[in-house]
Amino acid sequence: MRRFSLILLVVAAAYAAGSLIAFWWFDALGIGPSFYPPAGVTLAALVLLPKRDWPAAILGAGLAEGTVDLWQGLGMLTPGYVLANTVEPFIAATMIRRFVGRPDLQRRHDLMVFLLFGVVLGPLVGGSIGATNYTLFGEGGWVRFLLHWWIGDGLGVLAVGGSILAWRSAMRRRPTTADWIATAAFVLAAVGLILAEARFRSLALAYLAVLLLGWTAFRLGTRGVALVGFALSFAVATAAAQGFDPYTGLGYRPGLALAYLQTSIILVLVGAFALASEIHEREIALEDRSREQERRTFAEATARREHEIALTLQRSLLGPASLRTDRASVACFYGAAVDDMQAGGDWHDVITLPNGHIGLAVGDVLGRGLTAAAAMGQLRVALAALAPETSSPSALIERLEAFAAGIDGAEMATLVFANLDPVSRSLIYASAGHPPPLVVAPDGTATFLWDGRARPIGASRPSARVDGRARLAEGSTLVLYTDGLVERRGESLDVGLERLREVAEGVAQRTAEGVRDGLVSALLPSGDKADDVAAVVLRLEGLVTAVFERRHPATLDSLRPLRPELTSWLEEQDVDATARDAIVLSVWEAAVNAVEHGSTDPSDAITVRASIEGADVVAEVVDGGGWRQRTPDPTRGNGLPLMRGSMDEVTVTTGDHGTTVRLRRRLEHSDVS
Amino acid sequence: MTESANVRITRDDGVAVVSLAGEIDLVNAAEVARAADQGIDGTEHVIVDLEDIAFMDSQAIALLDRLAGRLEREGRALVVVAPTTSVPRRVLEIVDLGIGLFEGRDSARAALASRAVDEGSPPIPGDPAVR
Numbered sequence: 001m002r003r004f005s006l007i008l009l010v011v012a013a014a015y016a017a018g019s020l021i022a023f024w025w026f027d028a029l030g031i032g033p034s035f036y037p038p039a040g041v042t043l044a045a046l047v048l049l050p051k052r053d054w055p056a057a058i059l060g061a062g063l064a065e066g067t068v069d070l071w072q073g074l075g076m077l078t079p080g081y082v083l084a085n086t087v088e089p090f091i092a093a094t095m096i097r098r099f100v101g102r103p104d105l106q107r108r109h110d111l112m113v114f115l116l117f118g119v120v121l122g123p124l125v126g127g128s129i130g131a132t133n134y135t136l137f138g139e140g141g142w143v144r145f146l147l148h149w150w151i152g153d154g155l156g157v158l159a160v161g162g163s164i165l166a167w168r169s170a171m172r173r174r175p176t177t178a179d180w181i182a183t184a185a186f187v188l189a190a191v192g193l194i195l196a197e198a199r200f201r202s203l204a205l206a207y208l209a210v211l212l213l214g215w216t217a218f219r220l221g222t223r224g225v226a227l228v229g230f231a232l233s234f235a236v237a238t239a240a241a242q243g244f245d246p247y248t249g250l251g252y253r254p255g256l257a258l259a260y261l262q263t264s265i266i267l268v269l270v271g272a273f274a275l276a277s278e279i280h281e282r283e284i285a286l287e288d289r290s291r292e293q294e295r296r297t298f299a300e301a302t303a304r305r306e307h308e309i310a311l312t313l314q315r316s317l318l319g320p321a322s323l324r325t326d327r328a329s330v331a332c333f334y335g336a337a338v339d340d341m342q343a344g345g346d347w348h349d350v351i352t353l354p355n356g357h358i359g360l361a362v363g364d365v366l367g368r369g370l371t372a373a374a375a376m377g378q379l380r381v382a383l384a385a386l387a388p389e390t391s392s393p394s395a396l397i398e399r400l401e402a403f404a405a406g407i408d409g410a411e412m413a414t415l416v417f418a419n420l421d422p423v424s425r426s427l428i429y430a431s432a433g434h435p436p437p438l439v440v441a442p443d444g445t446a447t448f449l450w451d452g453r454a455r456p457i458g459a460s461r462p463s464a465r466v467d468g469r470a471r472l473a474e475g476s477t478l479v480l481y482t483d484g485l486v487e488r489r490g491e492s493l494d495v496g497l498e499r500l501r502e503v504a505e506g507v508a509q510r511t512a513e514g515v516r517d518g519l520v521s522a523l524l525p526s527g528d529k530a531d532d533v534a535a536v537v538l539r540l541e542g543l544v545t546a547v548f549e550r551r552h553p554a555t556l557d558s559l560r561p562l563r564p565e566l567t568s569w570l571e572e573q574d575v576d577a578t579a580r581d582a583i584v585l586s587v588w589e590a591a592v593n594a595v596e597h598g599s600t601d602p603s604d605a606i607t608v609r610a611s612i613e614g615a616d617v618v619a620e621v622v623d624g625g626g627w628r629q630r631t632p633d634p635t636r637g638n639g640l641p642l643m644r645g646s647m648d649e650v651t652v653t654t655g656d657h658g659t660t661v662r663l664r665r666r667l668e669h670s671d672v673s
Numbered sequence: 674m675t676e677s678a679n680v681r682i683t684r685d686d687g688v689a690v691v692s693l694a695g696e697i698d699l700v701n702a703a704e705v706a707r708a709a710d711q712g713i714d715g716t717e718h719v720i721v722d723l724e725d726i727a728f729m730d731s732q733a734i735a736l737l738d739r740l741a742g743r744l745e746r747e748g749r750a751l752v753v754v755a756p757t758t759s760v761p762r763r764v765l766e767i768v769d770l771g772i773g774l775f776e777g778r779d780s781a782r783a784a785l786a787s788r789a790v791d792e793g794s795p796p797i798p799g800d801p802a803v804r
Binding site for chain 2: 556557560563578581582584585588589592637638639641642645646
C-alpha cells in the first residue's frame with residue numbers, strides 16, 4: 001500500500017509539474033499545449049515499472065491531469081482529457097513492453113520500437129481521443145487539434161520519456177568527470193544557443209544547435225543526446241512562448257508555425273538518437289569482434305600447448321630408438337604428422353627378452369590427442385611387461401587385449417609383434433589388424449609376411465589369433481611400420497605397400513639406420529606427412545668374428561700407424577687385396593677428416609673400429625669433438641666420394657658428441673677387374 | 674733431376690717423367706707437390722708415373738689435379754701412368770679428374786707425341802680400359 005501511494009504521488013507530482021509548465025510557460029499563444037512533457041513522464045513510468053504498479057501510476061497521472069484541467073477551468077472537457085492521457089501511455093507502454101521489454105535506447109532495434117509506439121502511435125491514439133473530446137465538448141476542429149496533440153505529446157515523449165529511459169540504459173563504461181563536465185557544457189551550450197537565437201533573432205544559431213546535438217551523439221552517446229535534447233526542447237518551447245520561433249518569422253500562421261517548429265525538433269532529436277545508437281552498435285560490433293579475436297587467440301594457444309604436451313608425452317612413452325646386439329641391430333623411427341596439431345597414437349618398441357630373443361612391436365591406437373597418446377603409452381608398457389612371460393606373439397596380443405579393455409582411449413588399436421631368435425634366425429609374429437611386416441632377403445628380394453593375422457584389439461567380432469612363422473637368412477632386413485608410412489590419400493593401400501617393397505629392396509643392404517633413413521627419405525618426403533608414422537627396422541647382421549679397435553689422439557702424426565696396422569689385420573682376416581686397399585683408403589679418409597674437422601683439441605681421441613660381420617667388413621670412425629669449425633677445405637673435397645666409391649655403404653652421423661662415419665663393404669663383392 | 678723420398682724426375686726429349694712411389698697422403702703431399710713443381714720447369718709435357726705407388730689418398734688426388742691445372746694453363750699436357758693392376762688406378766677411376774690414364778710409359782709417350790702442340794686441343798684420352 002505504501003508502494004502504491006508512493007508511486008501514485010511521485011507520478012502525479014511529476015505529471016502535474018510538467019503539465020503546469022506546459023500550460024503556464026509554453027501556452028502563451030493560447031493554441032493548446034505545443035510541447036507536453038507529462039506524456040513522457042507517464043510513458044516512462046509505465047515502461048519502467050512492473051505491471052502490478054501500473055494502476056498506481058495511471059491513477060496518479062489521471063488524478064494530476066484531472067486536477068490541473070479542472071483548475072484550468074476546462075470543466076466538461078476534463079474526463080475526456082483524463083481518458084486520453086491515460087489510454088495513450090497505456091497502449092504505448094503495453095506495445096513497447098511486448099516487443100522489447102525495457103528498451104535500451106542505445107540499441108537500434110529498441111530505439112525503433114520506442115519511436116514507433118511511444119512517439120508516433122501512443123500520441124496518435126491519445127490525440128484522437130482528445131480531439132473527439134474537444135469536438136464534442138469544446139470548439140471543434142478535430143484535425144487541427146489532433147495535429148497539435150500528436151506533435152506536442154510526441155515531443156514530450158521523445159524529450160522527457162527519452163531522457164528518463166536513456167538514463168536507465170546500461171552504460172558500457174562509467175562516466176568520468178570529464179564526461180560530466182562535457183555533458184553540463186553541452187546542455188548549457190544548447191540552452192544558450194537557443195536563448196541567443198531568440199534574443200538576436202538569428203536562425204543561424206538554431207543550426208548551430210543542430211550541429212551541437214550531432215556532436216553530442218558522438219561524444220556522449222544516447223544519454224547525452226537525451227539530456228541535451230531535453231534542454232533544447234524546453235529552451236525552444238520557452239523561446240517560442242516568448243514570441244520567437246523561426247517559422248513565424250518566415251510568415252506562417254502562429255499555430256502552423258509552432259507545429260512546424262516542434263516537428264523540426266522531433267526530427268532533429270530522432271536523427272541524433274539514431275546517430276548515437278548507430279555509433280553504439282558499431283562500437284559493440286567492434287568490441288565483439290576483438291573479444292572474439294581474443295577468444296580465438298586464447299583457444300589457439302591452448303591447442304598449441306596441448307599439442308606440445310601430447311608430443312612430449314608421446315615421445316617419452318615411445319620405446320628405445322635403437323638396439324645393437326652382436327647379431328642384429330635395430331633402428332626405430334617416429335614422426336609426427338606435419339599439418340596436424342594433435343599427437344597421434346602410433347608407437348614402437350624393442351625389447352630384449354630373457355632368452356636372448358628380440359621382441360619388436362609397432363602399433364597404432366585409434367584416435368588422436370592426449371587420450372590416444374596416453375593409451376598408447378599404457379599399451380606399450382603392458383606389452384613390454386607381458387612379453388617376457390608369454391609364450392607366443394598371438395597369446396601376447398590376447399593378453400594385451402584383455403588389458404586394453406580397461407584403458408580409456410584404447411578401445412580400438414592395431415599392432416604387430418615379432419619375436420626373433422637371432423641365433424636360429426627364426427621369427428614368430430602376430431598381427432592385430434596391422435599392415436604386414438616386410439622382410440628383405442640378402443639377395444634383395446622383399447616379401448610381406450601375411451600370416452598370423454587377426455582382428456584389431458577391441459574389434460567386436462571375435463576371431464582366433466594365430467602366429468605366423470618365418471626363418472630369416474643372415475643379412476636379412478625386417479621392417480615393421482604403421483600405415484602412415486605407406487598410406488596416401490586417394491590411393492589404394494596396395495600401391496603404398498608396393499612402393500614400400502620397391503624402396504626397401506633398394507636400401508636393404510645398408511645398416512639398420514641406413515635402411516630406416518632410406519625408407520623415411522623416400523616414402524615421407526618432407527612436408528608430406530598426413531599421418532604420424534612409427535617404424536622399426538631390424539637387420540640381422542652376420543656374427544661378429546673379429547674386431548679391430550684403435551684409439552688415436554687427434555693429430556696426423558699419431559694416425560700414421562693406422563694404415564699398416566689395419567692393413568695387416570685385414571690380411572689376417574683373409575680379406576682380398578682389392579677390398580683391403582679400398583677399406584684402408586676409406587678408413588684413412590674418414591680418420592683424416594676427423595682430425596681436420598672433428599676436434600679443435602688434439603687430446604680428443606679418434607676411435608677406429610673395424611669388424612668382420614658375417615660377409616661384411618664394417619668400420620667405424622668416431623671423433624669425440626663437436627664439429628665446431630666446419631670450414632670446407634677445397635683440397636679435401638674428394639674424401640667422401642672416395643669413400644663412397646670404395647665402400648658399399650657410407651653413413652655420416654653428426655651428433656652432439658661428435659661425428660660417426662660408418663663404412664661397410666661386402667667381401668664377396670665383385671670389384672676385381 | 675730432382676729427388677725426394679717419393680719423387681724421382683727424369684727428362685727425356687722435352688718430356689718430364691715424374692715417378693711417384695710409396696705412400697702419398699696428407700702428411701707428405703705438400704712436399705711431393707713442391708718437388709714435382711720444381712722438377713718439371715722447362716719441359717714441354719709431363720708424364721706422372723704412379724705404377725710404384727703403394728697408397729694415395731685424396732690429398733694426392735688434389736695434388737694431381739692442381740698440377741694438371743697448371744700445365745693446362747701453360748699449354749702443356751699431362752698424362753698419368755697407372756696400370757690397371759696398380760693401387761691408384763681404382764682411386765683415379767672413382768674421382769675422375771679428366772686426365773688420361775695409361776697402362777705404361779710407352780703408350781703415354783706415344784699419345785703425347787701424336788698430340789698437336791697447339792693450345793686448346795682436347796686433353797689426351799687414356800688407354801681404353803682393359804677391364
